[in-house]
Structures are given as C-alpha cells and as structure tokens.
Amino acid sequence: MKNQMKNQNSRLAFLLAFLCTLCTAPAQFFLKLGTTNIELSFQGIMQNTPLILGIIFYTIGSVLMIFALKFGDLSLVYPTISLAFIWVALTSSIFLKETISIVQWIGIIVIILGVMISGLSIKQGVGAKRGVKSD
Amino acid sequence: MINWFAILLVVIGTLIGAVGSVFMKKGAVKFNFNPLDQLRNTNLQAGMVLFFISAIVYIYGLSLERLSLIYPLTSLTYLWVAFLSARFLGEKMSPRKWLGILLIVIGIFMITYFAG
Numbered sequence A: 001m002k003n004q005m006k007n008q009n010s011r012l013a014f015l016l017a018f019l020c021t022l023c024t025a026p027a028q029f030f031l032k033l034g035t036t037n038i039e040l041s042f043q044g045i046m047q048n049t050p051l052i053l054g055i056i057f058y059t060i061g062s063v064l065m066i067f068a069l070k071f072g073d074l075s076l077v078y079p080t081i082s083l084a085f086i087w088v089a090l091t092s093s094i095f096l097k098e099t100i101s102i103v104q105w106i107g108i109i110v111i112i113l114g115v116m117i118s119g120l121s122i123k124q125g126v127g128a129k130r131g132v133k134s135d
Numbered sequence B: 001m002i003n004w005f006a007i008l009l010v011v012i013g014t015l016i017g018a019v020g021s022v023f024m025k026k027g028a029v030k031f032n033f034n035p036l037d038q039l040r041n042t043n044l045q046a047g048m049v050l051f052f053i054s055a056i057v058y059i060y061g062l063s064l065e066r067l068s069l070i071y072p073l074t075s076l077t078y079l080w081v082a083f084l085s086a087r088f089l090g091e092k093m094s095p096r097k098w099l100g101i102l103l104i105v106i107g108i109f110m111i112t113y114f115a116g
Helices: A002-035 A042-046 A049-071 A074-081 A083-095 A102-129 B004-028 B042-064 B067-073 B076-088 B095-113
Strands: none
Touching: A002 A049, A002 A074, A002 A083, A042 A049, A049 A074, A049 B004, A074 A083, A074 A102, A074 B004, A074 B076, A074 B095, A083 A102, A083 B095, A102 B095, B004 B042, B004 B067, B004 B076, B042 B067, B067 B095, B076 B095
C-alpha cells in the first residue's frame, strides 16, 4: 500500500513538474523580450510588461516546482523540467520565426524519450510489491 | 578562441544550481503557504539563495562567451542533480534513470547547439 501511495504521489509530482515547464517556458520567452534594450528606471521597469509577465510566470513556475518536489523525488521532477527546452524551441519557431533544424527535431524526440524513461521508474513500485527486484 | 574561464564559470554555476535544487527538495517537504512557517524553512531559503547565486555566475559567464557555446552547458545541471540526489537525498538511481538523464543531456545539446 505504501508503494501505491508513492506511485500516486509520483504521478502528481510529474503532473506538477509538467505544469511548471508550461510556466517557465513562456517566462523565459517574456524575460528575453523584456531584457533586450531594457530601460533601467523605476518607471521603465513598471511599464515593462514582458518583464513583469516573465517574473509572474517564473514565480508561478517556481511554486509549482516546489509542490512537485513535495510529492516526488528530485530525480523524477528535475528531468521533467527539461521539457521546457522543447517548449522554448517550439515557441521561438512560431513567434520568432526561427527555423528548427533536423538535429533539433531529433533532439526534441531524444529529450521526450529521456523524460519518459526517467518517469517510467514510477512503475518500479508495482514490481517491487510483487517481490520482483527493480533495477 | 574559446573563453575557458567563461566555460568554467558556467560549469560551476550549474553545479551551484544543482546543489540549490537539493536544498529546494529538502525544503519542499516542509513547504506550505504559511509565511511564518517558511521563515523557518532554512532549506528552502538556502535553495533560493543558491539558485540566485548560480544565476549570477551563469549570467556573468554568458557575458564573456557566445550563447551558442554556453547554453548547451546548462544540460550539465541534469547530471549534477542525478549524482547529488543519489548521494544526498537517498534517492534510488537505476540504470534506467541514468539512461533517461543521458538522453536528456544529449537532447538538450542537440536542441541548443544546433539552433537553426
């Protein structure tokens, strides 16, 4: 039963980490927008919508990550965060008209595989329950 | 010409960030939305401070060398985190998890280094 609890928590942790990447990716995008030719005055910063949006998204993402860590191992949550790289590449291609090279597409697939394999370890709990030694 | 000092800075920055993640994990266990409790959550605070320091170190390294060289190095964080979480958080690493991490590092390198 303890393994089932851990499995449910791990799934929740994965979901939270996934949601976190949906926040940190636009955060990076907005921060990039907001810090190019930044106006370093109080008024400048207050009127810097991208910068403010970036900070807000980053804060929400951080809270989500902390909650993910509450429920799951760091070695599960952290690899999941790498998905943000994929979102950043995709949004850069859509909004900034940057082309995605073939190597980058392969890299995207490789990251997804890596995250899936890291997350597959969640199922080890089921194996351990039946006395099967998990790797 | 590669600015190796910049590379070193970024590598150190990622390591500091990874250590920060370990503290964040320890602090996350006790996290709630009560500010009074969090004022005593030293692990969480240490994690945040380390994140901040790693960002400064990273940005400094970034100012000295091209983004196309520096950005791929951020994938190192995932290696550090894997080692540190096994060593200091008692999390069980398995060959499968190591494979996953390796793929992520390779994948990040492919996305960031070969930017069209």
